[in-house]
Amino acid sequence: MRSKFGIWVLMTAAIIFAGCTRDMRDDARLKPYEPSGVMADGRSAWRVPENTVPRGYLREDEAYFTGRANKKFVSDAPADAASRDLVRGRDIYGAFCALCHGPDGQGQGVMTEKGFPEGASFLDQRLIDAGDGYYYHVITNGFGRMKAIAGQITPEDRWSAVGAVREIQRKAAEDAS
Numbered sequence: 001m002r003s004k005f006g007i008w009v010l011m012t013a014a015i016i017f018a019g020c021t022r023d024m025r026d027d028a029r030l031k032p033y034e035p036s037g038v039m040a041d042g043r044s045a046w047r048v049p050e051n052t053v054p055r056g057y058l059r060e061d062e063a064y065f066t067g068r069a070n071k072k073f074v075s076d077a078p079a080d081a082a083s084r085d086l087v088r089g090r091d092i093y094g095a096f097c098a099l100c101h102g103p104d105g106q107g108q109g110v111m112t113e114k115g116f117p118e119g120a121s122f123l124d125q126r127l128i129d130a131g132d133g134y135y136y137h138v139i140t141n142g143f144g145r146m147k148a149i150a151g152q153i154t155p156e157d158r159w160s161a162v163g164a165v166r167e168i169q170r171k172a173a174e175d176a177s
């Protein structure tokens with residue numbers, strides 16, 4: 001019984017491994033920057049044509065992509081972002097802001113429990129008065145000890161996160177009244 005099983009294992013393995021050849025490994029390909037005879041100038045890759053923008057990177061809408069218009073922070077999120085998704089915004093806030101700014105926006109998150117400096121409280125009058133564009137700008141570029149998080153949060157999600165901060169501020173104002 002045992003030896004029969006062994007034979008089956010061997011046969012199955014033989015069939016599976018017969019599929020492994022070195023074809024892919026030995027494929028004709030060029031390493032990055034490796035010279036070649038493919039292009040007239042000896043390069044192996046096309047240069048990016050001048051004055052071109054990769055698809056999806058044409059960021060002409062200044063307010064949307066910087067939070068500013070006419071050198072001022074916009075007070076309300078641009079129209080395109082106005083349909084921002086609050087459910088998504090809460091998720092982004094929970095994942096990327098709450099750890100330092102706290103779930104209630106007052107600056108006590110898990111990071112601060114571990115000794116990281118407290119994030120500003122979103123209930124400060126100064127920050128309540130700040131425009132949506134200012135929040136977008138801080139997320140994009142960082143502020144003081146807070147690093148930029150632009151690499152992790154898309155512009156769309158940044159606006160959604162601002163929506164979540166606004167909700168926290170609104171709720172706090174309602175509770176207070």
Ligand code: HEC
Binds near residue numbers: 111135144165
């Ligand atoms: C790693 C911790 C950390 C994370 C994550 C973080 N912040 Fe901050 N944030 C800080 C700290 C610390 C400060 C205060 C910086 C200072 O005063 O030097 C701050 C300040 C701010 C300010 C205030 C700027 C001002 O004028 O005082 C805003 C607005 C802000 N953060 C928004 C956000 C938003 C929105 C998110 C999530 C998308 C976020 N932060 C994520 C740590 C963080």
